[in-house]
Amino acid sequence: MVRDAAIEEVSEDGGASYPVITGDYGVAARWEPAPIRPGTPLSPPSPLFAKLDPGVADEELARLEHG
Numbered sequence: 703m704v705r706d707a708a709i710e711e712v713s714e715d716g717g718a719s720y721p722v723i724t725g726d727y728g729v730a731a732r733w734e735p736a737p738i739r740p741g742t743p744l745s746p747p748s749p750l751f752a753k754l755d756p757g758v759a760d761e762e763l764a765r766l767e768h769g
Contacts, residue, residue, distance in 0.1 A: 707725035738744075 705726040713719040
């Protein structure tokens with residue numbers, strides 16, 4: 703958590719100015735575990751990446767061998 707956050711325009715060595723978020727970073731957000739109660743419904747999992755057809759990998763390997 704940032705207190706008193708503000709956006710200031712700054713520049714270095716006379717270069718172009720750019721925005722910087724400033725504030726009091728003395729109070730940092732903390733991670734804390736959150737227990738899940740038994741019986742709590744969960745969303746079904748979803749894949750992070752699409753599964754490629756094995757032929758795509760074979761084509762890429764063949765291309766690399768001949769390239």
